[in-house]
Amino acid sequence: MPHIPTAGDRTPWRASVLTLFPEMFPGPLRFSLVGQALEAGLWSLALHQIRDCGIGRHRAVDDTPTGGGAGMVMRADVLAAAIDQARSVVPDLPLIYMSPRGAPFTQARARALSEGPGVMLLAGRFEGIDERVIEGRGIEEISIGDYVLSGGELAAMTLLDACVRLIPGVLGAADSLTHESFEGGLLEYPQYTKPREWEGRATPEVLLSGDHARIAAWRRAEAERITRERRPDLLARKTKT
Known part of the structure; x- marks a missing residue:
């Protein structure tokens, strides 16, 4: 805890x-x-x-x-x-x-x-x-x-x-707040955990690669894709600022 x-x-x-x-x-x-x-x-x-x-x-x-x-x-x-x-x-x-x-x-x-x-x-x-x-x-x-x-x-x-929840210490690791939806003007990227495969759906291979740069790039791209599809108004707002 x-x-x-x-x-x-x-x-x-x-x-x-x-x-x-x-x-x-x-x-x-x-x-x-x-x-x-x-x-x-x-x-x-x-x-x-x-x-x-x-x-x-x-x-x-x-x-x-x-x-x-x-x-x-x-x-x-x-x-x-x-x-x-x-x-x-x-x-x-x-x-x-x-x-x-x-x-x-x-x-x-x-x-x-x-x-x-x-x-x-x-x-x-x-x-x-x-x-x-x-x-x-x-x-x-x-x-x-x-x-x-x-x-x-x-x-x-x-x-x-x-x-x-944003008060320092309430959620423990401060880093956990920086990748949430709306931080940086984007919705959050998809999250995965165990098992590696579930009902025929596999975890994206890039997340298993151990390559932190590739993982960060994939997450950024996914966040932009989801925001573009679901909340284009956020992207438009982000472009204006």
């Missing part, structure tokens, strides 16, 4: 999540190496119940959309109070709202966030949140894909997993 650094090795990366369902966390983040890193104190997770700042006896957090329409919208005053309360504890974290209309989440953004002090995430529900709190609290919107979920909690977990 790789060494997981403890909190004494470095300042923990901080994750702060505002949600109506804090019991959903840490969820899948408590398993495997990311979970071990959480237990070791390499990163921390603070949960803030938005309803604690709700209005009235029933702690209301939402209301009908102004101008009419289906569903409910989370109130600006409630969310602002919850954000301000969370920021009183950790004022220096970038604030992100998980939203399908946000900028696409990328490996580059995950790496940038992982190199900072941490992140504060707002997991919305219902039809969304009042636009005024986005403007008033300088909230960045990020999307994990072109689809809609029931709430932002699963999206928040996705973002956290992508960031935490």
Whole structure:
């Protein structure tokens, strides 16, 4: 098992999540190496119940959309109070709202966030949140894909997993991160292991050659081929930069 650094090795990366369902966390983040890193104190997770700042006896957090329409919208005053309360504890974290209309989440953004002090995430529900709190609290919107979920909690977990695994020491060998999909603007090359032949399908001979230069060239060519076939937009983006 790789060494997981403890909190004494470095300042923990901080994750702060505002949600109506804090019991959903840490969820899948408590398993495997990311979970071990959480237990070791390499990163921390603070949960803030938005309803604690709700209005009235029933702690209301939402209301009908102004101008009419289906569903409910989370109130600006409630969310602002919850954000301000969370920021009183950790004022220096970038604030992100998980939203399908946000900028696409990328490996580059995950790496940038992982190199900072941490992140504060707002997991919305219902039809969304009042636009005024986005403007008033300088909230960045990020999307994990072109689809809609029931709430932002699963999206928040996705973002956290992508960031935490990049923290030095979480995955063990740092070199393992350099050949993954999206690193260097390409999808990852095909991977093989034992047995050498399976159901009539053989491992490419070049991988058995021991010639590291040939293997590196083959992997690079395969990464480019797969990216060209499956995600030509990545190649186009790579060409522009």
